[in-house]
Amino acid sequence: MQLDLPFLRSSRPIAQPDPGVEFIRTRRARRYILRVKPDGTIRLTIPRSGSRSEAIGFMQRHVAWIAKERARVRRDQAPVRWTDGSTILLDGEVTTIAVRRTGESVTATYGTRVVRVKDVSDVRPCIERDLRDLARERLVPRLRALAAGLDLTVTRVTIRNQRSRWGSCSRAGAIALNFRLVQMPPSVWEYVLVHELMHLTQQNHGPRFWTLVKRACPSFQESERWLRTTGRSLF
Structure with missing residues (x-):
C-alpha cells in the first residue's frame, strides 16, 4: 500500500x-x-x-x-533527531521520550517501552529498532490470524523500513509491512493489513478490490483519512 x-x-x-x-x-x-x-x-x-x-x-x-x-x-527527508522530551506517536497517541542515566546505563522510555541507548543526542535509531521488534510481535501474528479467517494463504511476512509504502504484497503471496504501522491507531494498521491481504486475490486497486476491502473492513475510509492527514508525520 x-x-x-x-x-x-x-x-x-x-x-x-x-x-x-x-x-x-x-x-x-x-x-x-x-x-x-x-x-x-x-x-x-x-x-x-x-x-x-x-x-x-x-x-x-x-x-x-x-x-x-x-x-x-x-x-x-533528513530524519529529525529524537532526544529527551521529543514526542512521537505510539498506538496513535502522543508519547514523550524520557532519557535517563543510571550509573553507566542510559535508557529511553516511550509509553511503556524502555530501550537502552548509547547516543543521548539522538535516540531515534534505538527506538526505531525497538519499534521494529514491536511490529514483529504485533503485526505478524495478527496478519496470519486475519489471513486464516479470510481463508487466504500468506507465504511470508517481513517487517521493513519503507519510505513510501505502508505495505506491499507480491504475486507469490509474500507481504511486507512498514514497522511504523505500530505508531498508528490499531484500527488503522489493521486496515492496512486487510488492504494487503486483499491483494492476494486482486493485484490492483479496481472496483472489485475495494468491494473486498469494504466487506472485510467496513470503516476503511476513516483509516484512509488518517493515513492521508497524519501518516506522513511518522517519517
Missing part, C-alpha cells in the same frame, strides 16, 4: 544509478505529469492517449527538474 494509491502501477528500471520510474496510466489525466516520490522514485502519469515511449521522452526533457526535485526531497 503506497502513501497515495495509483489507479494502475507498473515499474520499469532506467539508467543506473537511477532507482527507477513508475508509469501510471489514468483515465483522468489530460497531460503527462512528473512527480518525485519520497524514496527518489519518479512517478510519471500518462494520459489515456499517451504512450510509454512518449512518456520517456517527456521525462528526458525534464532531467534538470528531476535532479533539482530529488535534491529537495533528500533535504526534506
Whole structure:
C-alpha cells in the first residue's frame, strides 16, 4: 500500500544509478505529469492517449527538474533527531521520550517501552529498532490470524523500513509491512493489513478490490483519512 494509491502501477528500471520510474496510466489525466516520490522514485502519469515511449521522452526533457526535485526531497527527508522530551506517536497517541542515566546505563522510555541507548543526542535509531521488534510481535501474528479467517494463504511476512509504502504484497503471496504501522491507531494498521491481504486475490486497486476491502473492513475510509492527514508525520 503506497502513501497515495495509483489507479494502475507498473515499474520499469532506467539508467543506473537511477532507482527507477513508475508509469501510471489514468483515465483522468489530460497531460503527462512528473512527480518525485519520497524514496527518489519518479512517478510519471500518462494520459489515456499517451504512450510509454512518449512518456520517456517527456521525462528526458525534464532531467534538470528531476535532479533539482530529488535534491529537495533528500533535504526534506533528513530524519529529525529524537532526544529527551521529543514526542512521537505510539498506538496513535502522543508519547514523550524520557532519557535517563543510571550509573553507566542510559535508557529511553516511550509509553511503556524502555530501550537502552548509547547516543543521548539522538535516540531515534534505538527506538526505531525497538519499534521494529514491536511490529514483529504485533503485526505478524495478527496478519496470519486475519489471513486464516479470510481463508487466504500468506507465504511470508517481513517487517521493513519503507519510505513510501505502508505495505506491499507480491504475486507469490509474500507481504511486507512498514514497522511504523505500530505508531498508528490499531484500527488503522489493521486496515492496512486487510488492504494487503486483499491483494492476494486482486493485484490492483479496481472496483472489485475495494468491494473486498469494504466487506472485510467496513470503516476503511476513516483509516484512509488518517493515513492521508497524519501518516506522513511518522517519517
